[in-house]
Amino acid sequence: MPEITGVPVVTVSDGLAEIVLDAPHKLxxxxxxxxxxxxxxxxxxxSRAASGEVRSLLLRGEGRGFCAGRDVSGTDPDKDDATSYLDLLGHVLGELSDLPVPTFAAVQGACLGVGLGLAIACDVIYLAENAKIGSPFADLGATLDSGGHxxxxxxxxxxxxxxxxxxGELISGTQAVTEGLFSRAVPAEELQEFTHAAAAKAATGPTQAFLESKRLLDAVAEExxxxxxxxxxESAAQIRLSRTPDYAEGFRSFQEKRRPVFTGKVSS
Known part of the structure; x- marks a missing residue:
């Protein structure tokens, strides 16, 4: 893979890819x-998901915060090229959302603006109980963006x-779950291990079945x-899945009373 420069650090192991936002000095x-x-x-x-090498993704941030949003340090507001930034952001969020594998975000500390957009572009978001989510844009003369509305x-x-x-209220991870924004908050010290375990488990699951569910949910919402x-x-999706190796493996493992070993392959 080409070397990725800048904030993201990418690793792939046993079907699980991790993208790590690694600039903790600026949240x-x-x-x-x-x-x-x-x-x-x-x-x-x-690309790796299309080849079957990647079967799950974990997106996380190093340090005290997941992502505090756009880095505007040193930006002259009179010369700000917001159009280019927001156009690029739209592509990133869309392409992250469209990944054909389960995607997980581990959110601690600040999750604002662009950070919130990155989190909600993932399929599953787990939060530290003390995470901070919200729209502090009023102080910037700006509006909630990144798909937040x-x-x-x-x-x-x-x-x-x-x-x-x-x-401009920032709500905690616990409150965000209570209000129905996200599904689960865990103690901060358990967040990374908890989310990694969930993403690793998904990487061993029936990838094509997971993809069908993502597509079905999108269709229900958008259409x-x-x-x-x-x-x-759903019936059409189930028929397609019935022709995959993982479907046959699921049936055999159930009949043989053992754990299934899925490959994620479309065909044998």
């Missing part, structure tokens, strides 16, 4: 060069979303499928 905030390097890292993971509105409703935006239409899509 892993991202300037445009960092974001460019992150896009290259995601593209590399996508749709994400917050779908889970919190209009009034609570605007309350968080207007107030507003009726229950009957969703059922028909």
């Amino acid at each position: 892993n905030s991202l300037d445009i060069d960092d974001l460019t390097a992150l896009r290259a890292a995601v593209a590399d993971i996508a 749709a994400f917050f509105l779908a889970r919190l409703g209009r009034h609570r979303t605007l309350d968080l935006i207007y107030s 507003h499928l009726s229950p009957g239409e969703a059922l028909a899509r």
Whole structure:
């Protein structure tokens, strides 16, 4: 793989890829060069996923925070090229969301702006109980971005979303789970091990079945499928899966009363 320069550090082991935001001195905030390097890292993971080498992804940040957002240190607001940054960010978030494998984010400390966008582009987000999530953009004369409006509105409703935006309140990981934003918060000292274990387990699972579920959920949300239409899509997905090696292995292992050994392959 080509060397990735900038903030992201990429490793792959036993089907599990890790992208680590490794600039703890600035809470892993991202300037445009960092974001460019992150896009290259995601593209590399996508290529490895297509070949079957990668079957799960863990995205995490080193240090006290996951990602405090855009790195604007040294930026002249009168000369800021926000268009280029936001265009690139849109590509990164879309390509991360489209990865054909389960993706996990381990979120500790600050998760703001771009950081929030990166987290919600993943399939599963686990948070430290003391993580900080919110929209502190009012102090910058800016608005919530990185997909935050749709994400917050779908889970919190209009009034609570605007309350968080207007107030700039940062909520903890525990509160975010209580309010229905995310599924699980764990003690900060357990976060990395907990999320790594979940991502590693997914890397040994039925990759094609997981991909079908990602596609089905996207279709239900984006195409507003009726229950009957969703059922028909599920049936078609199940038929496709019935032709994969992992489907046969799942049946055999059940009949033989042993744990399945999945390969993630589309065909034999």
